[in-house]
Each structure stands twice: as C-alpha cells, then as structure tokens.
Amino acid sequence: MLPKGVIVVNVGLRTLILSDDLLEYLAKNHLFGDALDVIDPEPLPNDHPLYSHPKCIISPLVKSIEGEMKIAVEMLFLNIKRLEQEKEITKTDKWEGVYYMGHECEIFANCLSFDERGEVLLSLNKCSFTTCQIV
Template structure:
C-alpha cells in the first residue's frame, strides 16, 4: 500500500510492514498513484492536488475539523480525522485561558509592559462559576474534568439540546465556551441577539471556529460593558489584520489558532499515523471515521 505523508523528520522514521511511504512538502508532491493520504500542513493548492490523486481509497486528516477536506473528496473515499491527537491540548489551552482571565493575568501583563505596579482586588476564581460548554464532545468532556476541581459548575450543550434547555443554560452562564465546528447552522450563531441574552459580565471563550461569532456584534457587546471579556484562539477574519479593533480591547485575550499546538505535536502526529496504519494493515477499522455530512 502506497501512502502519501508529510515530509517531516518524524514521519521519515515511520516503518509499517506492507506500507510504502511517499513524502510531500509544501511545494512538492511525488508522482504516481496512492491508496492512502495522511493530510497535514498542506497549502490549499497542494491539498486539492493530493485529494485528486488516482487510486485514493482513504484520507486521514491529522486535524479534528474536516471542513477543509469533506467537500473535495471523491465518492467512495473514506475519511478519518484525528481528534484524539488534539483533544487534551485544546482542553488545557481553554482551561488555562479561563483561569488566567479570572485572575486578571492579561491586565497585569498590560501593566507590566507599561512598567506599572497595579495591585487590585477585582479578581476571581472559577469556584461556583457556571460554565456552558457549547459543543460538548471529546474536548468538552476532558475540559469538564479539568474545570470541576476548580469548583466550576459545567453544563454541556449540543446541537440536539432542546432550545429551551439551551437558552436557560446560556442565560445563567458566567462562561460560554465554544467548541463547535463551522457549518451552515453554526456560522454566526453568536450574534447580537444571543449576546444580549447572556447575563452581564459573562465571558466568551472560543476554541471552535472564528466564524461562530459575528465579530462586529462581539465588539459592540464588549464596548457596551455587557460582556466581561473574551478569550479567542480563533477569529473572523483570521488572521486578524494589524489594525483590527479586537487587538486593542483590554478585556480580549487572543492567541493565533494554536490551542492544539505542543512542542511534541509532530512526534505525536507521527505516532498517531503509525498506530492508524498498523490497524489498517492488520485488517481492523481505525478510529476516527467521519461519516459523510459531518463537520467533526
């Protein structure tokens, strides 16, 4: 079985009996047919070329979201994602942002840059905070396990959660954590109407997709003082232009879509690929199969 994989040092070390590896880089794709594709870190142009490769029977994208792949797959090509590769890091990143915001770390960093000693008593913890995790899947369950020891009271909601139950949870939330994929149903879901129904002082944390939130409406809710703040690993647009107003809001913490990034990510990606291929070659169904029409 010939498999296309990223040309990274950790992937060069892969050895699986019955598998011939062919390596692609950002500016080069090897010739010839391939039965499988491990997709990661490819440009849009290269991704399209790889997904059209003759003989392709399956694709493993080493991401959790698959919206960049699903619409480009030929009929009959099996698709797998790698949520387990990223789940824990995203949960840790989310919890860290919430704890830092409660303790005012972003304000103290701003004061540090200005050389100000700025003690304050206006600090909180997660003890007793009502946290709504919207998109309660693998990451959401790990995040709940992390937040519970800090005293947070977690409610998970999904797309199938009844509207009345969802509205009740959101209206009482101190934190709304977004872990949703980008779909026609979720884009722009957090708009002026929804933000107005959150209680004053609530915080938004988005590690899903930037276009879940209407950015102009978020800015308006921040500027009015209705929202306590926002922790954003994803934005719309992304990346943010240098002059975008979100940069200057003191109660907004922005990270550049790196919630799943760790120093050993490439090594873990190679290990994940090794395990996936071992299962496949052994005649077993690997985990992560994504059914047509799903975004995660």
C-alpha cells in the first residue's frame, strides 16, 4: 500500500495502475494527487471521472521526440508543483489542446496541440490566449 499523501506519477505501463483503484484511493483522500501519461483503459471514455477530478492530471501519451519530451515533462512537473500548492492545474483535451484553468496563463512551456489522429504536434510559440482558453 502507498503511504498516505503521496503523488502518483505513471509514465510507464498502461496496466500498472487501474483507473478504478486510483479513483478509490482519491475518494478516500489517501493520495495527494496523481499525474498520468498512460491509463487503463486507453483511451478513457469521454465521461470518465478522472478527467474532471481536481487532483488528477492526465497528459496525452507523448512520443519521445527530441525537444518535445523535455517540454512535456516540464509541463507535467509544473502541474505537479501547482497541485502541491493547491492551485488549479492545466487540463489537456485530445482534440482541443491545452486548457488553462483559473484566471491566468502561468505555464511558460510551449502549448501542445493534436492532429486528427490524436498524434501530438508541438507549437513552437509561447503559450498565448489564441492557443490557450480560459475555462
């Protein structure tokens, strides 16, 4: 069993952490939060509770292409830091790109966007309000 108050980060195997088990631990406030690059089942259904859970960060499965992985990891760790500070976190949408929560756009990494197949494309411009929507 994991110690109480930890942050779970899964960038490994899809079946390493089952989403139902993760939801149970989050519901019991056993985990401080989680950050997932892979999840079971994949893809998650659009109405899956992990998408809207305030302590869950789900990033798209990012391929390791030089430069892109560094930015994706920076975004992941910025979100973890925001979660630790109890600030709202960025949410990713497979078809729409990155949505920033709250009233500010503080993430300094480049924005992610996706093609029609769900493959990650990377914008080389700094995040702006044309690519980030306040929700």
